Amino acid sequence: MKFRFRISCSTIAILAAFLFTILGLIFCCLSSSFGAAEGGVYGVDLIGMIITFCVLAMIFEAAAFMMDCVDTISGKLYMILADVLRFAAAALLIACFSVMVFARGELMGYIWFSDLEANNASAVSALSMSVVAWVFLVLSVAGCATSIYGSFCKKAG
Numbered sequence: 001m002k003f004r005f006r007i008s009c010s011t012i013a014i015l016a017a018f019l020f021t022i023l024g025l026i027f028c029c030l031s032s033s034f035g036a037a038e039g040g041v042y043g044v045d046l047i048g049m050i051i052t053f054c055v056l057a058m059i060f061e062a063a064a065f066m067m068d069c070v071d072t073i074s075g076k077l078y079m080i081l082a083d084v085l086r087f088a089a090a091a092l093l094i095a096c097f098s099v100m101v102f103a104r105g106e107l108m109g110y111i112w113f114s115d116l117e118a119n120n121a122s123a124v125s126a127l128s129m130s131v132v133a134w135v136f137l138v139l140s141v142a143g144c145a146t147s148i149y150g151s152f153c154k155k156a157g
Helices: 009-033 047-069 076-103 105-113 121-156
Strands: none
Touching: 009 047, 009 076, 009 121, 047 076, 047 121, 076 105, 076 121, 105 121
16 A cells, blocks of 8 residues: 555545535534524424435545545546545535525524514524535535546546
């Protein structure tokens, strides 16, 4: 097993996507924990699915990162497997983002569009944390997309 220390756009992008996924997961969990004192009114029912998608995406991102750093598999199999991992991580993150937006749809309607819960500090905090989580998840998808593009450029060059 030979380690190579070559920093490429693809490697940096997948590492950034991994870090953004961790931050997105943290803020998703924080968003779901608001209102726990009031009986969990603002918790996300689908938080288990969100955690599962984020953890699987992090595993795929870490595996793609390690495949960039370690020369164990060579040839077309390596390139195909690394690309499949990057695509799978991006798909899981898009699904996670979609579930999170779906889970917060009712709260968005109450706060942003009708002002029914605008004076409720717990509801506003839960939605604010959700927006931060959405930003990190979108940045994570962008990191995966950049990594995919970087890997294709590396193959073409």
